[in-house]
Amino acid sequence: MSLIRADLDTLPAYVPGRTVPGAIKLASNEVALPPAAAVLDAIAAAAHGGNRYPDLAAVSLTERLAHFCGVDAERIAVGCGSVSLCQQLVNSTCRETTDEVVFAWRSFEAYPIVTQIGGAVQRTVPLDGEFRHDLDAMAAAVGPNTRLVFVCSPNNPTGPAVTDAEFRRFLAAVGPDVVVALDEAYFEFVTDPDAVNGRTLIDEHPNLVVLRTFSKAYRLAGFRVGYALGAPPVIEALRKVCAPFSVSVPAQAAAIASIDHSAELMADLAPIVEERTRVREGLLAAGFTVPVTQSNFVWLALGDAAAPFAAHCMDHKVVVRPFAGDGVRVTVSHSEENDAFLAAARAFAG
Structure with missing residues (x-):
């Protein structure tokens, strides 16, 4: 008799972006800038209480987030990154081996992992022809055993955002008895005025949970802080299944300081937004299929050429993130690093 769950043999591994000395890393959607100076000072001060x-x-x-987001503190749960909160959502909604979690595919690669760890059933729905969530098909996939739905906007790894109008229709179609998690890890990069903003919908929909993170726009990927916004009963459940002390002393201090200096941090995103347009246009001109992106990365729909393209970029000292058989995700960085990637991409196309 095995001491370990047999199904772990089939558990997909989370694949982090590679770090290769001497190469440009565009594989993990990190912002190239370090934390702001005031944030670093707060981290150093907090370390004395380590x-x-x-x-x-x-x-x-939590209190600072409540003021920042304009909600009561009882509507906020803090976690060790938004990935941890995804796991907590599965653990707090799925109890039986027949319980289902619905999500688009391809989407965030943690969804199938946390679903299987939680002992639930995955029900995946293909993206549409523009590499966007097919919300009508997702609503149709929700059945009597569905307990949780993940919607990633902007979608990781393809980039498009869900619109407010289509998400409202989706919530109406799903109904109030299924928890819907709107994963907005890249929310701060969105410039489309028609894109959904989950914060504006949580009052109307008690089954909606909005996930956000300090890892991306706030440049704290190494500190692992995320948060959820939702109705008090759902938030209370998330807190109950959270690993104790999972958000460290320096991480909490870093997040608070980042909120206090959010205007400065958000201003630093403007060059990234400009560069993502330039990078996408350069790729389109080279003949690649690249959907419109509202995040800090671009998606090259390369199919079976994904792995060869990633190897080619590595030969040019640029690390990208391939998804075998589907495509390649590339972080938008500053202009010099983006130029190096574009040069490698053009050489592959040529």
């Missing part, structure tokens, strides 16, 4: 356990309930951070 001999003490973190605040279990992250009270100060």
